[in-house]
Each structure stands twice: as C-alpha cells, then as structure tokens.
Amino acid sequence: MPRRFGAFGGAYVPETLVPALAELERAWRSARRDPGFRSELRRWSRQLGGRPTPLYPAENFSRRGGGAEIWLKREDLLHGGAHKFNNALGQGLLARRMGKRRLIAETGAGQHGVATAMIGAALGLPTEVYMGRVDIERQAPNVQRMELLGATVHPVTAGRRTLKEAINAALRDWIGSVETTHYVLGSAVGPHPFPSMVCDFQSVIGREIVAQSRALWGRAPDLAVACVGGGSNAIGTFHPLLRTPVELLGVEAGGRGDGVGASSLTQGRPGILHGAYTYVLQDAEGQVRDTESVSAGLDYAAVGPEHAMLRASGRVRYVSVRDDQALRAFHWLAEDEGILPALEPSHALFAALREARRRPRRSRVVVTLSGRGDKDLEVVLQHGSHRPR
Ligand SMILES: *Cc1c(COP(=O)(O)O)cnc(C)c1O
Numbered sequence: 001m002p003r004r005f006g007a008f009g010g011a012y013v014p015e016t017l018v019p020a021l022a023e024l025e026r027a028w029r030s031a032r033r034d035p036g037f038r039s040e041l042r043r044w045s046r047q048l049g050g051r052p053t054p055l056y057p058a059e060n061f062s063r064r065g066g067g068a069e070i071w072l073k074r075e076d077l078l079h080g081g082a083h084k085f086n087n088a089l090g091q092g093l094l095a096r097r098m099g100k101r102r103l104i105a106e107t108g109a110g111q112h113g114v115a116t117a118m119i120g121a122a123l124g125l126p127t128e129v130y131m132g133r134v135d136i137e138r139q140a141p142n143v144q145r146m147e148l149l150g151a152t153v154h155p156v157t158a159g160r161r162t163l164k165e166a167i168n169a170a171l172r173d174w175i176g177s178v179e180t181t182h183y184v185l186g187s188a189v190g191p192h193p194f195p196s197m198v199c200d201f202q203s204v205i206g207r208e209i210v211a212q213s214r215a216l217w218g219r220a221p222d223l224a225v226a227c228v229g230g231g232s233n234a235i236g237t238f239h240p241l242l243r244t245p246v247e248l249l250g251v252e253a254g255g256r257g258d259g260v261g262a263s264s265l266t267q268g269r270p271g272i273l274h275g276a277y278t279y280v281l282q283d284a285e286g287q288v289r290d291t292e293s294v295s296a297g298l299d300y301a302a303v304g305p306e307h308a309m310l311r312a313s314g315r316v317r318y319v320s321v322r323d324d325q326a327l328r329a330f331h332w333l334a335e336d337e338g339i340l341p342a343l344e345p346s347h348a349l350f351a352a353l354r355e356a357r358r359r360p361r362r363s364r365v366v367v368t369l370s371g372r373g374d375k376d377l378e379v380v381l382q383h384g385s386h387r388p389r
Helices: 014-031 037-051 060-064 085-096 109-123 133-138 139-148 162-176 192-201 204-217 234-239 303-311 323-337 344-359 373-382
Strands: 054-057 067-076 102-107 127-132 152-156 181-183 223-227 247-253 269-273 278-281 317-321 364-368
Touching: 014 037, 014 085, 014 139, 014 162, 014 192, 037 085, 037 247, 037 303, 054 204, 054 364, 060 067, 060 323, 060 344, 067 204, 067 344, 085 102, 085 109, 085 139, 085 181, 085 192, 085 234, 102 109, 102 162, 102 223, 109 139, 127 133, 133 152, 139 152, 162 181, 181 234, 181 317, 192 204, 192 234, 192 269, 192 278, 192 303, 204 234, 223 234, 223 344, 234 247, 234 303, 234 364, 317 344, 323 344, 344 364
Parallel strands: 067 364, 102 127, 102 181, 127 152, 223 247, 223 364, 247 317
Antiparallel strands: 054 067, 269 278
16 A cells, blocks of 8 residues: 555644554555455445446447447446445444444535445444535535434534535544544545545446456456546546556546636646645645535545546546536436436546547447436536537
C-alpha cells in the first residue's frame, strides 16, 4: 500500500491523528491478507449489496454515437443506488474487526452519509454524520433517509457550510474519539491510508469489468470511462486495468463552463487539502476556491492523490464536461435505454459517447454508471430546456 503516488499523497495531519492512521493502516494490512475477512466482505457484497453488478450493452445509446459499442457497468443497481456502498461496507467491516463501537462520516449531497447509515444499521454500529447546513437544506430527502436508518446528522455551520467544512468537522471529531470511533471517509481522498484503502474497496468494480468482458467477448474493453469527484468510482474502475493496454478516461465536472467548475485535475494546481498533497482548485494566494457543478457528488475542490499521479504520468487522460452536456446525456440514456443515470456519471456518459463516435464499430467502451438518477430528478426538471428534441 503506497504512502505516496509519485510526488502526491502522504498524510499532512495534526500529530494527534498520526497514531490513529497508523492503527488503521496496520488493521487494513492484516485484514486484506486474511481470507476470513475477504470472504466476509464478498458475502456481504453479494447478499446485502447485490454484487456482481451487470455489464450491460447499451445498444440504443451506442447507435446514437454510431461508432464503438458502449457497455455500462451498472453500479446504479447496487444497494443504495450507487458505488458508495462498496466503500462503506468495507470500512464498516474493518471498523468492527478493529473493535470500534461507533462510525462517523462526512457527506456532501448525502449519498455517502446514507451508505454509511445503512452499513451502521446492518452491522449494529451507531452512526453520526457531519453535513454542511447548506447541504442539509439542499438535500432534505437524504437527511430524512439517514435519520430513518437510525443515524444522527450533525449540521456544520462553519465557512461555506458544505462538504469541505463537513470533512473538517469529521476529522475534528475523530481526533477526540479515535479510541472508540472509526471515520468512514467517503472517497479516495484524505491522508494515507484512506486513498489506497478506498481504492481497494472500490476495485471490485474494475475486477468485475475484467472478468465480465473476458466472459462476454473474450478480452478487455478498448476504453474505460468514469466520472471523477474525489475519484473513488474512477480509481476502482481504473486500478485493475492499469497494467493492461486499456485506454482510461476520467471525466471531471466543468460546471457552467465560465469558471473552474469542479475540475481540479484540469484547472487546479498541486497543494494540500484534507491531509493529502494533490491537485487543488486554489486562487493565487493558495486559498481553496469555490466549486460549482450541477452534480453535488462531483462538487469537491480537490481529487484523490493517485489520480494526480496518473495525470502526471499520462496513463489516464482527464477531460471536463459541462453541466449542460451532462444533462443532455442524462436524457439520452433515459430515452434510449430506460435508465435514469445520476448526474455524476452523466458526465462520463457524455464523454464516452463523444469517444465512441470516433472509434470503429468493433471497439468497446465501458462506462461506469456510478449511481442512479432518482436523487437528481428535481435538478433535472428545473433544467427542462436541455431535453433532447
Ligand atoms: C459521490 C458520487 C460520485 C463521486 O464520487 P467519487 O469518489 O469521485 O466516485 C459519483 N457518482 C455518484 C453516483 C456518487 O454518488
């Protein structure tokens, strides 16, 4: 488990957290070698999560591109409706193995908070979720879900009262509670060992893509595409493919197209946020900039450090897709395939279609459909004018 990814990563944290991170790393190293833990993780993934998720040929959507075949990795069919389950389950089982009696989490749009609340309930671990006051107002249904699942939601009123401040509040709680508490960080971000550990739990996505594509057509896909917020569904998709010739494309949120959106890899500079050295959207003084995206799940000013390395090495290409383009792709998939995608992977769908258009019919593009769109209906309906004619 690397501490650093080239120049990126590390653990820039207050001294009080160093022992907790070391304990977590030790526990995770021992768990991942333990066949008992691995089989327990597989069993819960199957019986509660619904894994493996299908690899689905989106034939009508592919026809719209008129080039390569587009296949969807259906993480939207996972329990809770998004890939976040993979990480929350893995960390929940690890917390139980470590003898922790309480889970805490941060959440932006509420998706990771809901996933952690589900796992907390299933494993019998009381769960408390930090959420910015602004997000609580914007995402009321997810707050209600968390509470129905038995979790406590703590409003965070510092700063801009969104995800960045919620992570700070969760880290502060953890500093005072590490003996009894595990902090379930929601993406492949933050200090070591979180980026590597979250990547491990999400890599089930890429491993299944490898096995399923081999069974379906006898070889790996030509291109894999995933959206990048913090970068967990993308790194989980890419990691098992890094040593193969498969082309990899990460898609960031470009917002309205008149600012930085939430494109830390294409618009940011190296800096430190939440304990990791990585690409950060910052102004000339190094202050973290405000982000904006139609998809709450991509709205984060930094990105996991492994993506920073993969960008630097050129192994993965990163592009940015605007709000209006993602909304168009949302409607295309809904009408072509009868699937309502979340707005986050709608960014990846738009980029995938653009790529497929340029490729021959016999090539194959896999897109990770990281979540379902039910949570986004209100936003989509507000933007009714993007509906395709
Ligand atoms: C949270 C979320 C994302 C973004 O998170 P990553 O860590 O970048 O994967 C993407 N899609 C969905 C559906 C989400 O809920």
